[in-house]
Every structure is written in structure tokens, then in C-alpha cells.
Amino acid sequence: MTKKIIVVVGISLILAMGLCGCVDEVVEDTDGDGYNNDVDLFPDDSTEWEDTDDDGYGDNSDAFPTDASEHLDSDGDGVGDNVDVFPDDPTEWVDSDGDGYGDNSDAFPDDPTQH
Ligand SMILES: [Ca+2]
Ligand SMILES: [Ca+2]
Ligand SMILES: [Ca+2]
Numbered sequence: 001m002t003k004k005i006i007v008v009v010g011i012s013l014i015l016a017m018g019l020c021g022c023v024d025e026v027v028e029d030t031d032g033d034g035y036n037n038d039v040d041l042f043p044d045d046s047t048e049w050e051d052t053d054d055d056g057y058g059d060n061s062d063a064f065p066t067d068a069s070e071h072l073d074s075d076g077d078g079v080g081d082n083v084d085v086f087p088d089d090p091t092e093w094v095d096s097d098g099d100g101y102g103d104n105s106d107a108f109p110d111d112p113t114q115h
């Protein structure tokens with residue numbers, strides 16, 4: 001009877017250890033950036049490990065880490081390339097009248113016939 005109990009307890013212990021993953025669980029850090037693969041969203045990219053806005057661009061290279069609609073700002077004016085009408089001109093980003101002259105340098109930003 002006692003032997004049976006010991007065997008049952010032994011088997012239960014082995015099962016419990018297997019279930020909780022206590023046995024032989026080695027979490028690796030493939031890219032060596034200090035973030036193990038189980039928490040590293042980019043396990044093969046040592047420059048990235050997190051993507052707060054979940055747009056596929058890691059926070060370190062994402063110019064807008066909390067805006068899923070933007071990740072690049074080529075001219076660095078604070079307006080993302082996707083909505084920046086002049087993505088390579090840091091002085092302009094909107095052209096309200098669509099005449100090709102940005103609002104900041106357009107004396108008549110709402111009149112396409114003059115600027
Ligand atoms: Ca890593
Ligand atoms: Ca991102
Ligand atoms: Ca911009």
C-alpha cells in the first residue's frame with residue numbers, strides 16, 4: 001500500500017514538473033541583444049526587441065513607435081511620410097489648395113491660382 005502511494009506521488013511530481021516547464025527549459029537569446037527569444041519580438045534582429053504599436057517596425061527604428069500608421073519621417077519635421085505631402089522637405093508637409101506650394105510658403109494657401 002505504502003509503495004503504491006510513493007509511486008503515485010512520484011509520477012505526479014514528474015508530471016507536474018513537465019507541465020510547468022521546470023525541466024530542461026532553456027530560453028535562448030539567438031541575436032544576443034539581451035532579450036531572450038520568448039520576450040523578443042525580433043529574435044533574429046539584435047537592434048530590435050519591441051514593437052509598441054504593433055505595425056511590424058521595431059520601436060528603435062520606428063520614428064512613431066506609438067502610431068501604427070507611421071514609421072518613417074524622412075525629412076524629420078515630425079510629420080510621418082504617409083501623410084507628409086512633402087516627405088523630403090522639412091519646411092512643408094501640407095498643401096491645402098493642391099497647387100504644389102506648401103502652406104508654409106504659400107501666401108494664398110487656399111487659392112490654387114496664386115501663391
Ligand atoms: Ca534577442
Ligand atoms: Ca512599431
Ligand atoms: Ca516628414
Ligand SMILES: [Ca+2]
Nearest residue numbers: 097099101106
Ligand atoms: Ca498651396
